[in-house]
Amino acid sequence: MSGQFIAFFVLALLTIGGAVFMISFHRVVHMVVALAFTFLSIAGLYILLEAEFVAMTQILVYSGAISVLMLFGIMLTRHDASEVQEKKSPVKWLIRIGVSVFFIIVFLGIQSVQWSDKPADFTAKDNVKEIGVQMFTNYVIPFEMVSVLLLVALVGAIILAKKEAEEE
Template sequence: MHSVLYLIITFFAIGGHYLLMNAEFLFVVHIIVYAGAIMVLFLYVIMLLNLNQESEPHKSTVLKFAATICGGLLLLILVAAFKGADQLPAAATEHTVGYVKSLGMVLFTEYLLPFEITSVLLLAAMVGAVMLGKPERLNKG
C-alpha cells in the first residue's frame, strides 16, 4: 500500500513537469487518468491478491545494506551529473505550446479522421461492454 501511495506522489511530480512545460491540459489528463483511475486499479489488485507480510520472504541484512549503498551511489551520480549540466535552453519560443486551444486546433484540423475513427471505436467498445454486462432475458412464452 505504501508503494502505491508513493507512486501517486511520483505521478504528481511527473505532472509538475507538464506544468513547467506549459502543458496544463496534459497535466490534468495525467492526474485524472494515472493518479486517479490507474491507481484505483492497482489498489484493487493489491487488495484482491491479499498479500501479507508472513507470505513474503525475508531479506537479509546484507542485501538491505547493499541496496542502501547502491541507492546512495545512484543519488550521488545524479547530483554530480546535474551539477555539471549547463542551463537548458527554452523548449519553445511560442507561448501557445501545450494549451488546450492549440491542441484542439491541431486535433480537429490535421488529425480529424483518426480522432473520429477512435471515437467510433470507443463507442463500439462501450456498447459491447454494456451488451455483455446485461443479464440475458428468459423467453416466457
C-alpha cells in the same frame, strides 16, 4: 534562489521519495498511496513546465489508474493480518549503496552541465488544440486500441478474481 527553483526541488524530492517508498512498502494500500504522491508530484512538475493540459491529464488519468490498480491489487492478492518478515541480506545493502552512488554521479553530472541562459521559444501557444488535432487525426486508432486493451484487462482481472474466490 527563486520560488520556481524551490518548488521544483520540493516536487522532485516528493517524486523520488514516493517512488522509493512505493518499492519499499509491503502492503498494497501503502504502495498505492506512495504511487499517488509520485504521480501528483509529476503533475506539479508539468505545471512548472507550463504544460497545464498534460498536468491535468496526469491527474485525471492516473487518479483513475490508481483506483484500478488498487482494485487489481486487492482483488488478486491474498491478505494476511501479519506483516511480512524479511531476512536481512548483504545484497540489499550493496544495492542501496549502488543506488546511492548512482544518484551522486547523476547529481554531479547535472551540476556540471552548462545551461543556456536563453529561454526556450514556445511558438505554439495553443498546445491543447494541437494535441487534440493530432490525437483525433493521426492517432485515433491507437487511442481507441488502448481503451479496448484497458477494458479487456479490467474484465480479465474481475474474472480471475471471481474464479479464485469460488475455488476457496
